Amino acid sequence: MQTEATPAQADVSELDLVRRCQAGDTEAFDELVTRYRTRVFSMIYNMVHSEQDAWDLAQDSFLKAWKSIKRFRGRSAFYTWIYRIVMNVTIDWLRKKQVKGAGAEFDDAIQLRQVDPASKTVPKTEALPYEMMERDEIRARIEQAITQLSPEQRAVILMKELEDMQYHEIAEALGCSIGTVMSRLFYARKKLQNLLRDVYENI
């Protein structure tokens, strides 16, 4: 897995940073946050599809990581360990949201409909407006398809397809067996293939 730091930096000092964090050094923890914040935020965002919630959950995850860093024994890679926290926090949040049955629409989806394509407030980018709209639509379709998956299936498919994590790493991050990971991956892929076939066939 890549981090924001250069590979050399990451190799030399990650364990050292963890040891310093365990001794109460918040500066060292800042460094770890800097390395993983984008990946963590991105992963959470792809699971919850809301920038604000992803921000809060990522904050929550790092805070939990700080509180429990003394328990990190270094038996697994640090990113697997932090992903475990991230997944626990996010899956827990998704489950609570499901129980509440809020049924709130994702803020980005609302945003999409609210933006007038001809509006002067649409940010300037290199892509043409219709291309942007098309892309937004595809992204909305994907996000909608992902919401059809259970929180665990979402976690598995995103870790495998976006993060290129190995089965055993995913299993470690989710606290389940490799067989369970493979099985969840099987059903998640089947479901997404059914829901998104027309999208990927036409690209």
Place this chain on the structure above:
Amino acid sequence: MKTFEEKWTAWLDGQLSGRELAKFEASLPDKAAAEVEKADARKLRQLLKQELGARTLTNQEFFSHQVHEKIAQEDAEASQSSGRRSATTSTWWTIPRLLWAGTLSLAVFLVCTLFVVHEKTPTEESSYLTQILNARVDPVVSPNATVSMFEVKQDRVTVLWTEGLQSLPADYAAK
């Protein structure tokens, strides 16, 4: 790998090799359809990577700052509560001390009670016991007689054990 789902997933991800791969591919009823599905899975992966990729975290520095602030706040709260705990422990009548004092008082009370019970005179005991104690074994009739008494007060039982008795004293009559 035990289930079909596991084997299928491993096959899609190119994790099967050698005999395992050959065995699995031979077990597929329609190899061509499976290959189409494998290609579909690749397209799906490509689509997800392309569209979902790494989401930019805006205000990265503010994000880190906020985490830092929360940690500082958390630590301050933790030290405050530990300070409160130590302040509580510095007062004399803490809960553990109260418990110790209570236990000690109870122990002293029990010792005193046992002492008083032990010092009780026989006259305070039951009339039945008094009667037995007053019963005399005539030393002329039974010179080798011994009388032992066992008493279980809580069961209200007293056993009089006599040995070497030739005859019961004439005036003895247990009621």
